[in-house]
Amino acid sequence: MSIDTLPAATAVFDAEADAPAEPDERAGGREPLTKRGRVRLVFAHIAVYVAAAIFVSPIVYAFFSALKPNSEMFSMPPTLIGSEMRWSNFADVFAYGPFLTYIGNSFFVSITGTLVVLAVSTTAGYAFGRLRWKGRDAVFVLFLATLMVPQEVLVIPMFQVMQWFGWVDTYQSLILPFAFTAFGTFLMRQFFRGIPFELEEAARVDGAGPIRSFLQIILPLAKSAVAVLSVFTFLSFWNSYLWPLIVTVDYAAHGTLPVGLASFSGLQGTRWDLQMAAAIISMVPTTVLVIVLQKHLVKGIAMAGLGGR
Template identity: 80%
Template sequence: MSTETLTRSVPAATRSAEASPATRTGRSSTPAQKARLVMAHVAIYVAALIFVSPIVYAFFSALKPNSEMFSMPPTLVGSEIRWSNFIEVFNYGPFLTYIGNSFLVAVLGTAVTIIVSTMAGYAFGRLRWKGRDTVFILFLATMMVPAEVLVIPMFQVMQWFDWVNTYQALVLPFAFGAFGTFLMRQFFRGIPYELEEAARIDGAGPIRTFLQIIIPLAKSSIAVLTVFSFLSFWNSYLWPLIVTVDYNTLGTLPVGLASFSGLTGTRWDLQMAAAIISMVPTTVLIIALQKHLVKGIAMAGLGGR
């Protein structure tokens, strides 16, 4: 068959599509699509500016003299820049102790939460046992109970265990929540069962399968749970305020921030500086786990079988 015959047998539309540069490099955007893209970027920048502006204002307020915090008309920058406010925070009270306690409680609480949530999520999501779904629904129902309602019963339990004014009371009561279990269960249900079947054929039991197969696949979801748990413990105020007696020894950072308000007035400049300092660890954590956060949030919502 001649080359001319082959050329005629190919549809004209196919030849034009193959010859079209737009087909080889991807379809070009229309003006309407470009306009929507620009509007989307503008909306993102405006939303980011709205969310960042309070933090920027708080930072510059931390550099103002206390007498100019509520000056009218309001100004972003004070008459002088007082970097010494960040140093005076540590001289005003045991602020280093507050930071150390918050860091210890947040790290221990996050570690316990991850261990408990991954194991419970695996039991609810992968193992088959009688009454599993009913128990899980009851477990999820605890999320509808406000934490403020549980404060008094939990405080009584801490008294029974003689744990009032201890680190155990600050860490354990909120380390067994349903949110982490639900998050991990949703991710585990999206993992193909064929992986477990292959591991079982190779002689792996449930514990080995959980540690060597399931957990390595759940790094992104564990990163999401780590951030949420760390933020929850780091920002907790009501429970440490109630269960702690000696604030100078066991006080956490949110309780320490409240100490800048007293009978003699409020040191707003130092309180703003302390708030900016308290944001540093959580900001670093979120930046460090940013990629895993995006991936984990996207994958944790996938349903399985």
């Protein structure tokens, strides 16, 4: 390099040194955080951890309460852990009453009810969101208006209908009255309207009708929304208490878990220890369901209400 080229080379070197550093590919292509950004990130993590602790603390207290003797449930001052850890409380739950029957009935009612709701909501959502027919929007508004009616107002009319059909104290009465929900139809309609119409038009050019387009194109693209609706519906049936309490006569035969939890309170007192243990047991299936479908739940909730034409 000659002496004449040294100033130019030095200027180029200085310019490169002063230029902002390019994002490191090994760091995911993201620029390094500033001091303010790092502080915000720390506070965000702290807020998430505090919120998680607030929501988890009642579950932790209920779990340790299920291991206490019944006489120490309301001891003062309150303690998290009792004088002894009674793991036998979880086994005594099944000896106290027909708890296995309650669990089996809840699984049958929740799974069957969820399948019926999925069948009805997906087809109705497809009809309201993808098909064009006269009076569609007016019927949909009328359908949504049923969401404003509280369940307590419908209890007596529904019970009279069940009596008329002869379905009192049957599985049909626990499932069918809530199988035609406007919420599920609205959720599926919103998701279906976000799917490009060109996909369905291309299928119709190839000779596919509405039913085939729904089964082979639209429904496979709606797995996330179906997962969201499945979880919400399963939880609704699983936690339903008022309607099973009213429409069920023989609790030992057709009682569900929420009704079974109330059976630990009687004339001779309440077995709070067993009731807490039974509540912890009843939480296991729903917790597993949410964990398994977590990825689809996040995606479905994020996408369900964004589309529309």
